[in-house]
Amino acid sequence: MLEIENIIFPESLGDALATVETDPGAVVLGGCGYLRLGSRKIATAVDLSKLGLDTITETEHSYEIGAMVSLRTLETDSCINVFASGALVRAVENIVGIQLRTCVTLGGSVAGRYPFSDPITALLAIDAQLVFQGAGRISLQDYLTGKGLRDILVKIILPKDERVAAFTSMRKSTTDYAVLNCAVARVGTDFRVVVGSRPSRAIRVEAAEKHLAANGLTRETAEQAGLLAAENLSFGDNPRGSGEYRRKICPVLVKRALIEVLDAA
Amino acid sequence: MQLETTINGNTVTLDFAAGEFLSETLRRYGYLSVKEGCDTGSCGLCTVWLDGKPTLSCSTLTARMQGHEITTIEALAGEAEEFARFLVAEGAEQCGFCAPGFAMTVLAMKRELKEPTVTSINHYLAGNLCRCSGYKGQMRAIVKYLGVK
Numbered sequence: 001m002l003e004i005e006n007i008i009f010p011e012s013l014g015d016a017l018a019t020v021e022t023d024p025g026a027v028v029l030g031g032c033g034y035l036r037l038g039s040r041k042i043a044t045a046v047d048l049s050k051l052g053l054d055t056i057t058e059t060e061h062s063y064e065i066g067a068m069v070s071l072r073t074l075e076t077d078s079c080i081n082v083f084a085s086g087a088l089v090r091a092v093e094n095i096v097g098i099q100l101r102t103c104v105t106l107g108g109s110v111a112g113r114y115p116f117s118d119p120i121t122a123l124l125a126i127d128a129q130l131v132f133q134g135a136g137r138i139s140l141q142d143y144l145t146g147k148g149l150r151d152i153l154v155k156i157i158l159p160k161d162e163r164v165a166a167f168t169s170m171r172k173s174t175t176d177y178a179v180l181n182c183a184v185a186r187v188g189t190d191f192r193v194v195v196g197s198r199p200s201r202a203i204r205v206e207a208a209e210k211h212l213a214a215n216g217l218t219r220e221t222a223e224q225a226g227l228l229a230a231e232n233l234s235f236g237d238n239p240r241g242s243g244e245y246r247r248k249i250c251p252v253l254v255k256r257a258l259i260e261v262l263d264a265a
Numbered sequence: 266m267q268l269e270t271t272i273n274g275n276t277v278t279l280d281f282a283a284g285e286f287l288s289e290t291l292r293r294y295g296y297l298s299v300k301e302g303c304d305t306g307s308c309g310l311c312t313v314w315l316d317g318k319p320t321l322s323c324s325t326l327t328a329r330m331q332g333h334e335i336t337t338i339e340a341l342a343g344e345a346e347e348f349a350r351f352l353v354a355e356g357a358e359q360c361g362f363c364a365p366g367f368a369m370t371v372l373a374m375k376r377e378l379k380e381p382t383v384t385s386i387n388h389y390l391a392g393n394l395c396r397c398s399g400y401k402g403q404m405r406a407i408v409k410y411l412g413v414k
C-alpha cells in the first residue's frame with residue numbers, strides 16, 4: 001500500500017524542482033494511478049495540480065500538452081482527435097476505462113517510461129519533445145534511451161505537421177495491457193515505425209523506416225517493413241505472451257498500421 | 266490534513282491523512298454507496314463524479330479535493346431509481362455491490378454522449394468490469410434508457 005507522510009503543493013515549478021533536487025525523499029505525483037499500486041512510503045509527495053499543467057495549448061508550430069493533462073482530456077480534445085490522424089487518441093482510448101483515464105496523466109505516463117505504454121509508442125511516431133523544468137527540452141527518444149532524470153516534466157510538445165499516422169495493438173481483451181503495440185507515421189517522404197510492449201520499451205525500427213523512405217509506401221513495402229521490424233527487434237516473454245509469439249505478430253501489426261496510413265492518402 | 270470541498274451540493278470540511286484516497290474518506294464520512302472492489306484502479310466500482318466527470322475515487326487523493334465538487338449516487342436517487350426500473354424490466358439488476366458505480370457511469374453517459382450508439386455505450390462502460398446479470402440485458406436496458414434509435 002502506498003503511504004504518504006507529507007504532501008506539498010508548490011506554488012511554482014521552480015519551488016517544485018527545488019524540492020525534488022534537495023529532498024531525497026521527494027516524489028512527484030502524476031495521477032497516482034501507478035504510484036498507488038506500489039507499496040512504497042513517500043516522505044514528501046510533490047503535487048503539481050495547482051500549477052496549471054492540465055491544459056492543451058495550440059501554438060503556431062505545435063500542440064503543447066501539460067504534464068497533468070489526463071488521458072481522458074486528450075481523448076476528448078477535438079484537435080488531438082485530428083492531429084496525426086488521431087493516433088494518440090487511438091493509443092489511449094482503450095486504457096482500462098474512462099474513470100481511470102480521467103485520473104491518470106500524460107506526464108505520469110511519459111515520466112514513468114513504462115515498457116508496456118501505449119501513448120509512448122504513439123508519441124515516438126509523432127516525434128514528441130519533452131520539456132523538463134531543470135533539463136529543458138529533450139526529445140522523447142533521448143529521454144527513453146537515457147538513464148532517467150530526477151526532474152519535473154512540464155509538458156509534452158507535438159510538432160504540428162502534415163503527418164499521417166496510425167496506432168494499433170494486440171490485446172487479449174480490449175482493456176488489458178498490450179501484448180504488442182505499434183505506431184507508424186509518414187512525414188513527407190520520411191517514415192516512423194515504432195514497436196512497443198515487446199515487452200521492453202518502445203523503440204523505432206530504423207531498418208524498416210529506411211526501407212520505406214527508399215522505396216515508398218505500398219502494400220509490398222508495408223509487408224517488407226513488418227518483416228524487417230520482426231527481424232531487427234528483440235522480443236521477450238512475460239505473462240501476456242512469449243517473445244516468439246510477439247515476433248510472429250509484429251509484422252502483421254506493422255503492416256496493418258502502414259496500410260492504414262496508405263489508405264488514408 | 267483538512268480542506269473544504271463540496272459533496273452532493275453541501276460544503277463539507279474533511280479531515281484526513283495525507284495519503285488517503287477519496288473512496289476511503291467518503292466511506293468514513295458516511296457515503297456508503299461508494300464501494301471498493303479491486304483497489305488497483307481496474308474495476309470501476311468506486312466511481313463517483315468529480316466536477317461532473319466519472320472518476321475512480323480509489324485513485325483520487327483526498328488532498329486534491331479543495332474547491333472541487335464531488336457527487337455520489339446519494340445525490341442522484343431519483344435518476345438512479347429511474348434507471349434501475351429499466352434494468353429491472355430487462356431482468357438485469359445487479360446484487361447491489363457494483364450497482365452504484367455502474368449507475369454513476371450510466372448517468373454520466375446520459376449527460377455526455379450526444380448521440381449514443383451501442384459502440385459508444387460499450388466504450389463508455391468498459392471501465393465497469395462487473396456485469397453480473399448479463400451484458401445483453403444491461404445493454405438492452407441502457408439502450409432503452411438513453412433512447413437509442
Ligand SMILES: Cc1cc2nc3c(=O)[nH]c(=O)nc-3n(C[C@H](O)[C@H](O)[C@H](O)COP(=O)(O)OP(=O)(O)OC[C@H]3O[C@@H](n4cnc5c(N)ncnc54)[C@H](O)[C@@H]3O)c2cc1C
Nearest residue numbers: 028030031032033034035104105108109111117118153177
Ligand atoms: C489498472 C491499470 C491499467 C493500466 N493499463 C495501461 C495500458 O493498458 N496501457 C498503458 O499505456 N498504460 C496503462 N496504465 C498506465 C496508466 O495509463 C498511466 O500511464 C500510469 O497510471 C501513470 O500515470 P499517472 O498519471 O497515474 O502517474 P503516477 O502513477 O502518479 O506517476 C508515475 C511516475 O511518474 C512520475 N511522475 C508523474 N508526473 C511527473 C512529472 N510531471 N514530472 C516528473 N515525474 C512525474 C511519478 O513520480 C512516478 O514515478 C494502466 C494503469 C493502471 C492503474
